Amino acid sequence: MHTIVFIGSNKSGTSREALTISNEMGYFTVLITNRKSFIRQRKEFPEVHRMIYVENLLDKDKILSIIKDLEQEKSQIGAVISFIDPFVAFAGKLSQELGLVQMSIEALTIMEEKTNVRKHLKKLPVSPKYAVYQLDDPIEKVLNHFKESFPLVLKSPVSNGSKDVLLVNSADELQEGLKYLKKRLPNHTVLIEEYLIGPQYLIEVMVINGEISIVAIIDQEILNGTRFIITGYSYPALLSIEENEKLQTAVFSIIKKLELENGTCHLEMRIVNGEWKLIEINPRMSGGAMNRIIEEGTGINLVKETIKLFLGMEPNLEKTAMKCVYAKFVTVQSRGKLIKVTGRNRALKHDGVKVVFVKPRKGAILRKPLSLGDRYAYVVAVADTTEKAKRIAGKAANEIRFYLDPL
Template identity: 60%
Template sequence: METIVFIGSNKSGTSRDALRVSEELGYFTVLITDREKFVLQREEFHEVHQMIYVADLLNKEHIYNEIKKLETSGKVIKGCMSLIDPFVHFAATLSKELGLVELSTDAIFLMEDKTRFRKVMKNHPATPLFDIFKPNEGPIEEWVNDYHSNFPLIIKSPVSNGSKDVMLVETKEKLKQGMNKLCSLYPHSPILIEEYVLGPQYLVEVVVYKSNIHIVGVIEQEITNLHRFIVTGYSYPALLSVEDYLKLEKVVNSILCSLGLTHGSCHLEIRFVKGEWKLIEINPRISGGAMNRIIYEGSGIDLVKETVNLNLGEEPSFQRQYEQYVYVKYLTVNSPGKLIKVTGRGRASKYEGVKDVYVKPRKGSILVPPLSMGDRYAYVLAAADSPEKAKDIATNGAKEIRFYLEPI
């Protein structure tokens, strides 16, 4: 039985979409997960034919043993992949060693750590000014006092994702506080310090097949929390002039060539600063959340499906079926509390143009003001024949959704 093995998945979003795609394509779908909760909720994963719990998903010997058990039971492994940090490189390495698809593992390795790709891209014109603090370089206070770069600055953990542990600091005192916090969270990890560049931010979804670079989508991001960089709005396709798009295309090609990505997928977060494109982040996978649905509703392209095809050694197709504008509005909460109930989903769904309404938390969950992208609790996705109309529909639909919280 032809089988695809997935290393890790979230409960929703593009990683979960990949499981559904695998099942729809007729493959026996195996999820190896480190989340005991998923095992307890096994019946909710209808598209997963076999779920295997492994406490440490980076334990190569253990994962190999589980794959060998699958083969012994008659499963023919056709693919091994992950759309979850930090397992993308690990899964790609397994795929190569199992004699399956060979992705650009060296490039994926660079992209999985922000300090690694910054070092490689140090002299690239798209790279903002940056510095790296290593815990063994001495006391933070001494390092900060000797630091002479202009504020404001961005500090982040090199292994963070979803805007987690990313902070804007505007003074030496805030820099010291932020670095102490990151050192307490990640005592053996360096800290990345970057200049803060101002300009609209875009997300660029890319798939590279045999050195052919395909920019599948460019999405403008709306950031409402400037100190934590929480994206609460996505607009697709981004409205760029031909000149700016061609410049973006050139920069993306140059970045991927510098990293050596000749076979694989990634997404870039990039800002347009005074007429130039500046790379904020790059990750070796499709973006999470509603990204696949955004691109599908706007173009008819199922990016997750084509990413799965890429990991099976098949040529992906990016033929657009139609074109329309899409806007997604995400919801957060302003104060912490225990969720009593959520209302308005049905009303939001009835708005003409609304394609999807998603609410993540269950009754009894603890909700908090956003510190990362994981603290976004619902979204409304709308499509229309103009970007303004799509945004109005999604925004008005989102106003119908209300979280009732018991203060904590």
């Protein structure tokens, strides 16, 4: 049996789509997961042929033992893949050890840790000012160092999905933010960066034998507040010729400096006074609705082409569509236990709506957004202009109502 082994998955989004697409491509699909809930909900994963629970997904000996057992059962392992942090580089190392397609492991490893990214890129003009603060150091040290630099952004070096990322505007907020992160971060290290003001974009990239392809540039709409929650994605991003040329130069300089020869990544960047600055880079394609946004806008199923890259096949990144797409995400403004959700069918009836997705089940605890995981629904709409796609998605998203029992 031709087999693909996936290390970890979320319940929905890009990593879940990868399981479905692997199955559709005719592969025996194996998911190794550290989520006991997935084992209990096994019947909800019909696309997975074998699901195996492992408490620590970074336990190389355990994973290799599972793969050896699969091979003894006549499975022919074609790829070991992960679409979620922090297992991307680890999957690449397993592939290397098994003699499969070689990814750029060192580059992927760097991208999984934000302080390493900043250190490797510090001489490039795309890099903001930053410092690494040890939470065991006296707080007066950092207060004195940054007293003239507000606003600032505090980040966990291994955060993803905007978890443990804070905007602080004063010395008091900085002190409170550091205290908050000290309780949450086991490694007691915080990345402190200057706050960059300007429109933000997501850039999806695939690199094949050193050839860099910018697959999509997406405009991001950020919810007002201190947590950088993205509530809207618009494709294609409306950039001037000069902005687009500068972006390509900036992205290529980053990829080459990291020495990424084979793999995928996505970057978040801002235009600041006419120049591009890197917010962050991750060693995988973006999650959530990103694959559907790109497929509706370009005709490219980026998850499928990524799987082909890991299998040693030639990805096809030729665009077969040119449509405007907008994805609108829905959050709630109070904490409570979910009683019911209404409006899904009404949202689907809006002309141009392609997808309506609602994540939480009845009984789930919902809260105001602290990370991207606190977005509870989304609508993807397609139209002939960006403005129209955004308007359709917004109206459809307004149909969705979450009824909560306050806590």
